[in-house]
Amino acid sequence: MQVNINHLPSDLGQTLAELRTAAGLKQTDIAQRLNVDQSRVSRIEKGNVTPTSSEIEGYLSAIGTEDGEAYRQFLKLHWKHLERPSFWHPERDALCKTEISLQKLENFKSQPKISKQQINEAELYGDTLRREAQYLIDLNHSIAFIGKNGVGKTTAVCKLTGLINPQQPQFDRQSLLATNTSRTTVCEVSIRSEKQFGLIVHPLSVDEINKVIEDFWAVWKDCTEEDREDKKNDVAWEIERALRNMIKAVEGNTESEDPLAALVNQCDSLPIFRSEIFDKLKLSERKQVEFWFNETSEQKNREEFKKKFQAINYSRDKELPLPQRIDVMVPDKIFESSPYNLEIVDTRGVEVEGTAKGTVLRQDLIKYLDDPRTLSVLCCKFGDAPGDVIYSFIDNLSQTRQEAFKERVVILVLVHNNDALKTRNDFGDYIDTEGEAYKIEDNKIRSQIRKLQQKCSTLINMPILFLNASSEDSRQVAEELNKQLENLRYFHVQPLLEAVDALDVLIKNVEEKNAQLARKNVLESLKIFLEQNPKLPVYSWRIQDEYLFDEMKKTHPRKVLATVRRDGKLDSFNVYDILANGSRNIAWHSSKEPFYGLNGIINNLLGNPELKPTHNFLKQIKSNWSVWREDFLKYSEQTGKQVFQYQLEYYFNWAECAAMYGQKGKFRDQVIAKLEEWFDDPEQRKLHNLLKARIEKAWEEKVLAQLKKLTDESLEAE
Numbered sequence: 001m002q003v004n005i006n007h008l009p010s011d012l013g014q015t016l017a018e019l020r021t022a023a024g025l026k027q028t029d030i031a032q033r034l035n036v037d038q039s040r041v042s043r044i045e046k047g048n049v050t051p052t053s054s055e056i057e058g059y060l061s062a063i064g065t066e067d068g069e070a071y072r073q074f075l076k077l078h079w080k081h082l083e084r085p086s087f088w089h090p091e092r093d094a095l096c097k098t099e100i101s102l103q104k105l106e107n108f109k110s111q112p113k114i115s116k117q118q119i120n121e122a123e124l125y126g127d128t129l130r131r132e133a134q135y136l137i138d139l140n141h142s143i144a145f146i147g148k149n150g151v152g153k154t155t156a157v158c159k160l161t162g163l164i165n166p167q168q169p170q171f172d173r174q175s176l177l178a179t180n181t182s183r184t185t186v187c188e189v190s191i192r193s194e195k196q197f198g199l200i201v202h203p204l205s206v207d208e209i210n211k212v213i214e215d216f217w218a219v220w221k222d223c224t225e226e227d228r229e230d231k232k233n234d235v236a237w238e239i240e241r242a243l244r245n246m247i248k249a250v251e252g253n254t255e256s257e258d259p260l261a262a263l264v265n266q267c268d269s270l271p272i273f274r275s276e277i278f279d280k281l282k283l284s285e286r287k288q289v290e291f292w293f294n295e296t297s298e299q300k301n302r303e304e305f306k307k308k309f310q311a312i313n314y315s316r317d318k319e320l321p322l323p324q325r326i327d328v329m330v331p332d333k334i335f336e337s338s339p340y341n342l343e344i345v346d347t348r349g350v351e352v353e354g355t356a357k358g359t360v361l362r363q364d365l366i367k368y369l370d371d372p373r374t375l376s377v378l379c380c381k382f383g384d385a386p387g388d389v390i391y392s393f394i395d396n397l398s399q400t401r402q403e404a405f406k407e408r409v410v411i412l413v414l415v416h417n418n419d420a421l422k423t424r425n426d427f428g429d430y431i432d433t434e435g436e437a438y439k440i441e442d443n444k445i446r447s448q449i450r451k452l453q454q455k456c457s458t459l460i461n462m463p464i465l466f467l468n469a470s471s472e473d474s475r476q477v478a479e480e481l482n483k484q485l486e487n488l489r490y491f492h493v494q495p496l497l498e499a500v501d502a503l504d505v506l507i508k509n510v511e512e513k514n515a516q517l518a519r520k521n522v523l524e525s526l527k528i529f530l531e532q533n534p535k536l537p538v539y540s541w542r543i544q545d546e547y548l549f550d551e552m553k554k555t556h557p558r559k560v561l562a563t564v565r566r567d568g569k570l571d572s573f574n575v576y577d578i579l580a581n582g583s584r585n586i587a588w589h590s591s592k593e594p595f596y597g598l599n600g601i602i603n604n605l606l607g608n609p610e611l612k613p614t615h616n617f618l619k620q621i622k623s624n625w626s627v628w629r630e631d632f633l634k635y636s637e638q639t640g641k642q643v644f645q646y647q648l649e650y651y652f653n654w655a656e657c658a659a660m661y662g663q664k665g666k667f668r669d670q671v672i673a674k675l676e677e678w679f680d681d682p683e684q685r686k687l688h689n690l691l692k693a694r695i696e697k698a699w700e701e702k703v704l705a706q707l708k709k710l711t712d713e714s715l716e717a718e
Helices: 012-022 027-034 038-046 053-063 066-076 092-109 116-137 153-161 206-220 237-251 259-266 270-281 298-314 363-370 387-397 402-407 434-450 457-461 475-508 513-532 543-553 557-565 575-606 609-651 654-659 667-679 682-710
Strands: 140-147 188-193 198-203 290-292 323-330 341-346 374-381 409-414 464-467
Touching (some): 012 053, 027 053, 038 053, 092 475, 116 475, 116 609, 116 682, 140 153, 206 270, 259 270, 298 323, 363 575, 409 434, 475 609, 513 682, 543 575, 543 667, 557 667, 575 609, 654 667
Parallel strands (some): 409 464
Antiparallel strands (some): 188 341
């Protein structure tokens, strides 16, 4: 069978050139074999002309390597159901098998006298093939670094991505991003590869700047001189620092006292205070948002890049807007050996609010944990690992997001200077090497996490990495992170290949008596399960009590004030996101018993040798059972937000709560009391019942209905 000239990939010429180079051949070698001029070969490789089928065959024969033969077979496959990947795609073989299986599935469904149950079973495999192939074709991935302020997260990100100035002798000044002891970076930073160094600023909205100004006024209007040092720990301190610097830059006096505090003392009311600040900020003149660095040397580019990033982060330039997010472009490939298109995200640090454990249920962090394409790196400091913030993060989220903690989470322990060499062993002696210290710290961390394994068994295998950015080569950590991405993708390759095998077995044994009998026994077990679990058992539907109020009680009053002033929508404490997470928790606990119940039944059936013809079928049910439940949990999460948000945002008196700040009584408790009164109102009880009904219905439609389809034993498909 010859290559089909009508279905050639767009990168044919480039791939042929790469295969030729790998074989150690020149264009003249290929030209002689094809009996054409070398210029013809050159035009083919550049994509200027389309080669004939015989030229492609002759070209690959001349190359004569295994890769050349593999490319020949790759070109012969006609892609009808999937987008054709690059020949160099790391999961090329699995994707080829998927395309072939989907074509087999199409032919199988068109056969006469196929039962509805067999069609549904085949479609189960088809769903797996399409879902996992769609995931694998995409080579884009993110790695999000999450951690407490001051642990060295940004320094580690700079070392791993090459954002350093190697000519700078002092290590603490090598990073091109802004680094310090804590609360340095004003916003989230995203790093990705481009052709040259560049920066793109996504400005903070005028509405959010206005809210920060209102927060500042509410907290500082009655502030004494003694209180001002404590105010540096305010929830919007980095933004307030930026506002101060923006005003100083406009006034041209960087040595002046705090301009915001001075204005508070000068202004009689919030409207005047706001007007004065906006007059000084001159936001309409701050239009520069994109910067590219084209100096004559790479060293000069790095120096200019650092200056501009510092100016953006600290708002030192009167032409720069206040950033909400900064995109960083670097000219080199991130993780040189990685086959993936990577984005590295330096998230905003998690603040620690005095003795209280500030909530780590920030949606900007949870979205990365929930993203199946993102590897979350939980950063903590050596000697304190995993630390209160990371431990709380794992504790709060691991149970209801077990799939993420099985494959998408890594702990990175950051070592400062010679801290590791201060470690003592069990005999009280100082250790000799950092490697020995890392083993001791690893055991300590796993001992801490072991306390949570009863909630989430997948934590037991969570990788723990170590990096001393000041003295160690970061390539080993980069390789480990890349390996973890490979493992993450393997969790999608495995069910795909199992679906390929399962479909082949179904087609082969469609009329085989023993296989039919074994499948009948499996279907009977599924029917019994469905009869015994007709609906979702009720757990609890008062998501405000156990989730919203509990989170609010351990949150700093000033953060509560900030979210109240935003009608519940503060980025770092979003009431509606917390309600959504609570709804997911309730759905998870409510579905726990039937979910693990069916898993147990399937495991027992897999242990029965007489049912061997159905083992592929059973593995596919188990794999999709998890997918269906995850779909149900995501829906429950979204519903928990949707059911309450409109009523709570527009019909709860947020302004009345904000006005209670600074009055007698504990502000945080007063807000909780007001919210509790609202949730207990008869009108809101209808919302609780609506949430309950929707989640119960979702379980039936998104989970049980999928299982029921597999038990339909009608003789013929409709």
